[in-house]
Amino acid sequence: MYYIGIDIGSTCAKYAVLNEKKELIRKHVQPTGWSSVETAESIRTQLAESGIPWEEVRSVATGYGRVSVPFADKTVTEITCHGRGAVWLHNSENMTVIDIGGQDTKVICIEDGMVKDFVMNDKCSAGTGRFLEVMANTMALTPSELCELARDGGNTKISSMCTVFAESEVISLIGRGEKKENIAYAVVESIADKVASQSSRMSMNSGLVCLTGGLCECDYLREVLCDKLKRDVVTQPDDRYAGAIGAALMATGIRR
Amino acid sequence: MANYREMWEQLGMDLENHDNLCAVLPTAFGDVYLSQENRPESMDFWDMVVADIHGIRPAELIEEQKKGRKVFGTFCVYVPDEVVIAADGIVTGLCGGSQFWVPDGEAVLPKSTCPLIKASVGARLGKTCPFFRIADMYVGETTCDGKKKAWEILGKDVPMYVMDMPQMKRAKDVTKWMEEVEDFAAVVEKTTGKTITPEKLAESIHIINEKRKALARVYETRKADVIPISGKDALLMMQIAFFDDPERCAQMANRLADELEQRVKDGVSVFPAGTKRILVTGTPMAIPNWKLHHIIETSGGAVVCEETCTGTRYFENLVDETGTTLEEQYRAIAERYMGIHCACFTPNTERVDDILRLAKEYKVDGVIDVNLKFCCLYDTEGYVVEKALKEAGIPVLGIETDYTDADAEQLRTRIEAFIEMLG
Amino acid sequence: MAERLNYYILFATYTQGMALKDHLRSAGIPCRISPAPRSIQGELGCGMSLLLEEEHIEAAKQCIRENHAEYYDIQALPCQINAKRGRFC
Numbered sequence: 001m002y003y004i005g006i007d008i009g010s011t012c013a014k015y016a017v018l019n020e021k022k023e024l025i026r027k028h029v030q031p032t033g034w035s036s037v038e039t040a041e042s043i044r045t046q047l048a049e050s051g052i053p054w055e056e057v058r059s060v061a062t063g064y065g066r067v068s069v070p071f072a073d074k075t076v077t078e079i080t081c082h083g084r085g086a087v088w089l090h091n092s093e094n095m096t097v098i099d100i101g102g103q104d105t106k107v108i109c110i111e112d113g114m115v116k117d118f119v120m121n122d123k124c125s126a127g128t129g130r131f132l133e134v135m136a137n138t139m140a141l142t143p144s145e146l147c148e149l150a151r152d153g154g155n156t157k158i159s160s161m162c163t164v165f166a167e168s169e170v171i172s173l174i175g176r177g178e179k180k181e182n183i184a185y186a187v188v189e190s191i192a193d194k195v196a197s198q199s200s201r202m203s204m205n206s207g208l209v210c211l212t213g214g215l216c217e218c219d220y221l222r223e224v225l226c227d228k229l230k231r232d233v234v235t236q237p238d239d240r241y242a243g244a245i246g247a248a249l250m251a252t253g254i255r256r
Numbered sequence: 257m258a259n260y261r262e263m264w265e266q267l268g269m270d271l272e273n274h275d276n277l278c279a280v281l282p283t284a285f286g287d288v289y290l291s292q293e294n295r296p297e298s299m300d301f302w303d304m305v306v307a308d309i310h311g312i313r314p315a316e317l318i319e320e321q322k323k324g325r326k327v328f329g330t331f332c333v334y335v336p337d338e339v340v341i342a343a344d345g346i347v348t349g350l351c352g353g354s355q356f357w358v359p360d361g362e363a364v365l366p367k368s369t370c371p372l373i374k375a376s377v378g379a380r381l382g383k384t385c386p387f388f389r390i391a392d393m394y395v396g397e398t399t400c401d402g403k404k405k406a407w408e409i410l411g412k413d414v415p416m417y418v419m420d421m422p423q424m425k426r427a428k429d430v431t432k433w434m435e436e437v438e439d440f441a442a443v444v445e446k447t448t449g450k451t452i453t454p455e456k457l458a459e460s461i462h463i464i465n466e467k468r469k470a471l472a473r474v475y476e477t478r479k480a481d482v483i484p485i486s487g488k489d490a491l492l493m494m495q496i497a498f499f500d501d502p503e504r505c506a507q508m509a510n511r512l513a514d515e516l517e518q519r520v521k522d523g524v525s526v527f528p529a530g531t532k533r534i535l536v537t538g539t540p541m542a543i544p545n546w547k548l549h550h551i552i553e554t555s556g557g558a559v560v561c562e563e564t565c566t567g568t569r570y571f572e573n574l575v576d577e578t579g580t581t582l583e584e585q586y587r588a589i590a591e592r593y594m595g596i597h598c599a600c601f602t603p604n605t606e607r608v609d610d611i612l613r614l615a616k617e618y619k620v621d622g623v624i625d626v627n628l629k630f631c632c633l634y635d636t637e638g639y640v641v642e643k644a645l646k647e648a649g650i651p652v653l654g655i656e657t658d659y660t661d662a663d664a665e666q667l668r669t670r671i672e673a674f675i676e677m678l679g
Numbered sequence: 680m681a682e683r684l685n686y687y688i689l690f691a692t693y694t695q696g697m698a699l700k701d702h703l704r705s706a707g708i709p710c711r712i713s714p715a716p717r718s719i720q721g722e723l724g725c726g727m728s729l730l731l732e733e734e735h736i737e738a739a740k741q742c743i744r745e746n747h748a749e750y751y752d753i754q755a756l757p758c759q760i761n762a763k764r765g766r767f768c
Contacts, residue, residue, distance in 0.1 A: 064669065067763075079673035104666070115677045117646075120670055122656060122663075259724035275717075277768070278726070282714035283759060284768040290711055290730065291762035300700065303712035307727035308693055354768050547767045554762050664765035 002057050005247025006043055006072060007081065008032060008065030011102030011129060012214055013039045016244035017052065022252065026050065027241050036065030044071055058254045060247040064103065076250045078243050083108045083115040085246030086210055089238055094207035098195060098225070098233070099242070100215040102129045107199045110207070119202050126161040127194025129214050134163055135187045138170050139180060146184045147218035153185030161194065188224055196228040204231075211235040212242035260311040263318065267389040274384045277356045278310070281544065288488060288550045294526050296485055296519070298512040302492045305500070309543075313348075313499055314386040320346055321390070326448045329391030331376060332399055333565045333596060334421060336589050337502065338575065339441045341460035343448045348387050349498025350394065352376040353542030355659035357384065364409055365402075370630045371658040372542060373402045380410060387499065393447055395440070397421050399600040400633055417443050425594060425601055434590035441586070457585045461575045467502045468571040470509035475568065477516035478560045479618050483527050484519035485512075487536070487559020488549045494566045495543035527558045532678045534558060535618055537611050537641060538626040539634050540565035545659060548626055551667050556675040561618040563611050569596050572610075599633040607637070608644045615650050621678045622651040624671070629658040651678060682757045686736045688729040689715055689751040696727045699748040706742045708735050719754040 003018040009032060017026035028046065032039050040061075048054065061069035062081040069075070078101070086097040087110060097108040105128050109117040125131050129143070136146040156178055160166040166187075173183050209231045211222055216239040225233045238245070264271055285306055289295075305312060317327050328340050329350035337347045352361075352375025360382030361374030379385040396407040396418040407418050419436050422429035441452055474493060477484050493512065497505050519525075534557045536548065541564060549559050562568065573595045576588040597607035615623060625641050627634040638654050645652040653674040657663055688710075690696040696712070703710045708731070715728035731739055736753070743750065 064665070077669050077673040077676060079669070080676040114679075115673070117651075118673060118677070120666075120673075122666075260726075261722075261724060279717040280766075280768040282716045283764075284766065285714050286760045287762055287764050287766070290713055291760050297704070300697075300712055304693055304697060304727055307712055307714040308725060311724070311726060312693060356768060544768050550762075550767070659767070661766050664767070668765075 002052050003248045003251040004047065004057055004059040005081065005244040005249070005251060006040065006059060006061045006069055007078065007241075007243035007247055008036045008039060008061065008063040008068060009078075009102050009214070009243070010064050011133075013043065013063075013065070014241050014244040015043050015047070016241050016248045017047070018245075018248045018252070022249070024238070024245065027238070027244065029240065032065065036068035040065070040069040040071075058251040058256075060251040060254070062243050062247040073251065073254050073256075076247060079106055079108055079118050079120070080115055081243045081246030081250060082106065082212055083110050083246065084249045085242030085244070086110070086212055086239070087113050088245055088249055089236065089242060090208055090210055090234070092208045094205050096199070096204045096207065096209045097242070098199065098209065098211050099213040100127075100129055100191070100195065100211070101213045104128055105195055105198060107195070107202055109202055109205060111205060117202055119198050121194075121198060124161070125163045126166070127191050127198065131163050131166070132187065132191060132215065134167055135170055138167055139174070139183060141184070143215070144218055147188060147220045149181045150184035150188040151220045153179065153181035153183070156182040156186040158186045158190045161190075166190065188221055192221065192224040192228045195225065199229060209233045210239065212239040214240055216240050260308075260315070263315060264310070264386060267314075267386055268383060269386065269389060270383040273382065274310075277354070277384055280356070281306075281309070284544065284546070288546045289492070292486055292488070292526065294524070295489060296512060296515050298508070298515045299489050299492070301508045302489075302496055305496050306492070306544075310386050314390055316501075317346060317348065317387075317390050321392070326392045327390055328444070329387065329394045331395075331403065332397045333570050334397055334399065334593050334598070335395050335419060336437055336440070336593060338457065338460045338464050338589055339437060339452065340444055341463060341502070342452045342457040343441070343444045343450045345444055345448045348391060349542075350376060350379075350387055350391065351498070351540065351542035352379045352385070353495070353545035353659065355661075357382060358659060360384070365406060368630050369402045369406070370539075370628045372540065372628055373406050375542070375659065377406050377410060380413060393417060395419065399598060400631070402630070421600065422594075423601060430590055430594045433594055434586050437586050437590050452582070454580055454582055454585060457582060458577065458579075461577055461585065461589070463502050463506075465574045465577065467497070467506040467509070468574055470506040470513065471497060471571040473513035474509050474516060475561065475571075477513060477520050480520040481619075482520060482523050482525035483531070483533070483558050483560060484516040484524060486526050486553055487534070487562070488546055488553055491541060491546065491549050491559070491562065491566065492543075494562070494570060495541070497570070498566075531558045532556060532621040532675050533560045533619060535561045535563060535611070535615050535620040535623045536567070536626060537563040537623060538638070539628040539631050542566065547659070547664070548624070548655065548657065548667070551664065551671055552624065555668055555672045557671065560620060561614050563614050565598075568610070568614065569598070599637040604637065608641060611641060612644065612648055612650075615645070615648070620650070622653065622674060624653050624655055624674070626655045626657065629656055684733045684755045685758050685760075686731045686733065686739075687713065687715060687719060687754050687756065688731065688739070689719065689723060689754065690725050690727060690749070691723070691751050692725050693727045695749040696725065696729060699743065699746075699750060700729055702742055702746045702748055703729070703739060706738070708738050708742060710735070710739070716756060716759060719756065723751060
């Protein structure tokens, strides 16, 4: 039997395949593009071509495009899946998961391996991957370039939480001749502040704090988060697959 | 009345724009209500009322006005219906629950006003709701800042009377509220030309108590292990209770309760076993605001109780019927209404007690605390509510939303995740 | 698969509608009260209609004849109900 988790996020689509022993045997990430239906179809084709016999597959779809995966046996929200995935990846039953996704940011409290509580940002995209992306675009950088540049900056602040207003703030900073690294610093500070304030709405347990989702590879962001939360925030490369892995783990519970 | 269009025209309504509202209602009602299976047959009455929501009841009200009766439009569960009915007046709720009316409200109000107020003002000024046209007098109250200022704007367009709500619940505040009730009674008498006697007031107190008891009977059946009625259907009954004749409301609610009690005996549930039982607390849901209930009930949850103005706050506690003088009766009315625990009071710890009690009585798996965007009072009190629930070991999800469709998917993700969390 | 049809029985007044509903209920024919979709309501004043599934419409017509029930029109539409549409009013 193969257990497949498909995580259709707003920016990237991920999938993870576990074998009978719950070992991760395949993972993949691709841009979601404009159609989650087409993305789901392309994932199905890839899986079929990889030689996995479809009759031996149990699958769960998650992420904001989870309803666009008609072939999945079940849909589960990304909150439950990120929680499950992080528990598996970090081998820890009590932890806090911070998932900075393309259009939303979630702080998930895990106790005894289960989701105990969570907070998620409202409609607004402050403190999300989208916020970073918009600012990086304005500055003609990629999000990871922006994060690394930020390390050398300081002494600048973006006060607006709203992405649209913050973008005009960035533009006026550029206009004023502010150094690029200082602006980048302000952008990362702003994201970390927003995430920290979101976390403060929830009582975090004393366990591990881990960062999952697309931004887990931005090491400087992780460092700033450590600073703001006064906690050690850990991450590992597979953390961006936490949602997909969690979904695959959920698939192991499906009986037909 | 064969043709409601004629009636709407005579009411000075904007027919063209009203038509746009009429066009969306059938789809929304179909999606939300007719998609359900095995609904109680007694819901027929409320389905009929909604199908002709701007026809049947408005026509009745106009017939009564022709006989010389006056219609009072109210916006809050603190305004005592008993007083109006004792003077042969009619009460109709006037709260706007549709995004349709919001833009007309935003034309005169700050955007950062709660959608209920924006929709209510918009329904009047946009001339797209017959109830807002029919009412001879509006009765406002000073429960929140947004409303207080909105009354000043509405008061330029329609006769408006405002009751001054106390902000605390001390003995002297109850006495002050009793005086407010008496002042209101004088205004009602002047408007209707009828005198309120102890006999008439006793009768109207009884009528409204019977209505409360009938609504409470329906809620009582929702405490059972089998869930005989969906939260959406119960909400519809509550929403229409604000508009309907109180005796008919009681009669219909009792008929529904009969059917639901039988369902409980027969073990009939409208949800599969294991559906998570949810208590919704917070701000009112004026008709046709069915959004949150619908999302919950299509995400693996069942709403079994509402601690809102369109829920328990509307019917819990009765007015003492033993008073024989107007003074005793007004005191009894004031005491009953001051027992409603709205976030506009400080301190308001009794509301938290209510929520904990309801969570237990209705055997809920989790609580969803909802506040309408820009409602500072419920938003702030949400902190205390969530804290108390967490301490009691009851999972809680705080939601802030408005009447738009824009956050429907976001809400669905959060609510599904919350229900998954309940195991 | 052919799209399922829903039948809407329209009325001049809701009293006629409620009367037919009672007849249908006594005859055991499933029907639901629905606001008449705007596209078929036309200039009709009454907004109430009875919604029937395809398989019950013939029995309903029979019931109307037997009881000499009053109605205005019967119209068929592809099923309009979608619980996951996410559109509210």
